[in-house]
Amino acid sequence: MPFFTGIGIHRLLPDDSLGPEKEVHGYPDGAKINFVSWSPDGKRIAFSVRVDEEDNVSSCKLRVWIADAETGEAKPLFESPDICLNAVFGSFVWVNNSTLLIFTIPSSRRDPPKKTMVPLGPKIQSNEQKNIIISRMTDNLLKDEYDESLFDYYTTAQLVLGSLDGTAKDFGTPAVYTAVEPSPDQKYVLITSMHRPYSYKVPCARFSQKVQVWTTDGKLVRELCDLPPAEDIPVCYNSVREGMRSISWRADKPSTLYWVEAQDRGDANVEVSPRDIIYTQPAEPAEGEKPEILHKLDLRFRSVSWCDDSLALVNETWYKTSQTRTWLVCPGSKDVAPRVLFDRVFENVYSDPGSPMMTRTSTGTNVIAKIKKENDEQIYILLNGRGFTPEGNIPFLDLFDINTGSKERIWESNREKYFETAVALVFGQGEEDINLNQLKILTSKESKTEITQYHILSWPLKKSSQITNFPHPYPTLASLQKEMIKYQRKDGVPLTATLYLPPGYDQSKDGPLPCLFWAYPEDYKSKDAAGQVRGSPNEFSGMTPTSSLIFLARRFAVLAGPSIPIIGEGLWSNWFQVQRLLLKKLFDVEWLIQAELLLEDTLMEHS
Incomplete structure (x- = not known):
């Protein structure tokens, strides 16, 4: 790694x-x-x-x-070299300022199991209930008992409480732990694990799953759920697992849990209202205390951002209609009805209002930052948007009045040479509202040829101070040529792509180049949505060891991210059908050949 x-x-x-x-x-x-x-x-x-x-x-x-x-x-942390991480599903978390909860390799673990050459017996699978299970094609599933024993061997961990003084204390017994999350008040830990029976039909994320609440000193409080293998989730977008899901702590409360349960048995084909319900409950509820309903949703739950008892933002989506909706919920008062803040088609990226900026609390959690203006009693939040426009992305910050819905743009990225984004609030830790005139934002700034550097942007003068000076990571490609290009497919759909040319390339001297196309098809409901521009011509050309841009060093042209929209109202695209489409019809690359940038019959693709 x-x-x-x-x-x-x-x-x-x-x-x-x-x-x-x-x-x-x-x-x-x-x-x-x-x-x-x-x-x-x-x-x-x-x-x-x-x-x-x-x-x-x-x-x-x-x-x-x-x-x-x-x-x-x-x-x-430990003197003994024998206490080592098992980082298959997790690593460690800070429980408090002096204690970590660590995924470790069990001390009882020896050599890996060996596969017996003699079969233990015939493989028997029965379907006496005659249930028809349809699932997506997935590679590398468990196939036999040997695979199960290997899975157990490598994924089983012993949770250990490690103190800064070097002491170690086992927390529970060895199991296939997948997640641990301390409560904000540092009194409880939410622990998720997998257990047998495993499935040969679905990936491990759908294995049997148990979620429990423990105290931070290692005592079991209660079991929230023990879910069977999720082998029957319908092959349909927005279908989910039955039972409790998205279980976590409220970021604005000491130790309050929330979770979501589907009312359609997880089947997106079922018409039902509500479709999802969000519940909340204390970590240790009183005897007979039932979970409270926070909100009911007719679409599929996506996320929730917490602020305080007067404000939480709940997001729901629905793939078939490309609908996304954001609700303003008042968690502390049942008398205040939830109301819709945003209701839009998520394919229309030009309408994206952005997401709320978060601030870090004294307990280490992140909640929605509240902003106040001088001589103004209204409460505002900051919407951090990617700023999709026909000219490319122009990120912005909007001051949003949660009561009236009015917006005031207080910052946006440079449009000419640079691409800037708002990364995080610098000051404002704690529960106090932030004064706009004292606002400080960590921003990133880059250009086609300049690597990302970080700045502090301060109000009220909006003074920008550069705080990093990273060197160019690959100077031999620093002068590569980059251009965002727009063209039209034969069916009239406007498309965009980013064309990269090798450093020093001169079309008049060097002539056409072999070209690598790096793209993937996407489905859209309309031509308008398919033709919208995503990305910025001013972004730095970052690379990874598997980046397509490495081909520039071999004197290739690279066309990255050319749109391959598959358009159809209500169409749930099948990628096997997509693969049968002709490459040149998808890309309409004749214009590259005519412009003498691309050598004919030298297209490279991979699937």
Whole structure:
């Protein structure tokens, strides 16, 4: 997996500049670092370290290290080298400022199971109930008992409470844990695990699932649900698992749970109202205390953003109609009726209002930031939008009045040369409302040739101060040529793509180039939605080890992200049908050949 080779810490100074770098030190040379995580109070950093040594297999194991943010000094959390991470499904979380809950390899684990050459017996699968199960095609499913034993071997973890003084305490018994989430008040932990019987028909995300509430000192409080394998989820968009799902803590409460339950048995083909219900309940409810209904939805639940008892935003969507709806809910009062803030077609990206900016609370959770203006009693939130336009993305910040629905644009990205985005609020931690004139935003700024750098944007003057100066990661390709192009398919659909040409390419001297197309088909309900521009011509051309842009070093042209819209009202596209479409008809690339940029018959694709 990818890794870091070092960690540097800078303090943000009052003048919005960065102080000198304090390098984290103490770990071995050649260490590979992962899972970097700040403690809730920001005084320490936890991370994993591994050092690959050919003659020492145990060095490849992941160990937890702790660094002091003030001094940069790092040391292993545990003296024993035998306590190592099992990072298949998780790594570790901070329970409080001095304790972590860690996924570890059980001390009882020995060598991997070996496959017996003699079959244990015939494979028997029965369907006495004659249930018809239709599921999507998936590769690499479990096939036999040996696969099950391998799955258990590699995924079983022992949760361990690790204290900063180096002590370790087992938390529960070994199991296939997939998620742990401490409550905001640090008194409880929500724990999710898988268990047998496993399924040979669906991926592990649909295996039997158990969700429990524990105290942070390792005592079981109660079991929320124990769900059977989800083998019968209909092959239909917006179909979901039956039972409790999306179980989590309210970010604005000490220890209140919320979850969602489908009223259509998870089948999107069933017409029912409501379709989903959101419930809330304390971690330890009083005897006989039933879950409270927060909100009923006629579409499928997507997400909820918490603020306080007067404000939460609930999002629901429906694929067949491309509908998305945002509700304003008052969690603390049943007398205040929920109301719709936004109701739109999500395919129409030009209508996207953005999402609320969050602020970090004193308990380490993220809630919707409330903004106040001078001499104004109204409450506002900040909508952070990607800013889709026919000219490309122009990100923005809107000050949104939650009572009247009025908006005031207080910032947007530079349109000419740069692409800027609002990343996060800098100050405003805690539960107090933020004054607009004291607003500080962490922004990113990049261009076609300049790597992303971070800035602090301060109100009321909107002064921008650059705080990073990262070098270009691949200087030999720094002068690559990039252009957002617009063209029209033969059926009249306007399309967009980004054309990359190698550094130093001169069409008059070098002539046409071989070309790599990097694209994937998408379905839309209308031509208008299919033709909308997504992306910015000013974005930096970032690369990964598997990036298509690496072909620029081989003197290829690269056409990245050309639209391949499959259009049909009510059409649920089948990718097998899509693959039968002719490549040149999808792309209409004749114009590239006519412009003498592309060598005919040198198209490369992959599926």
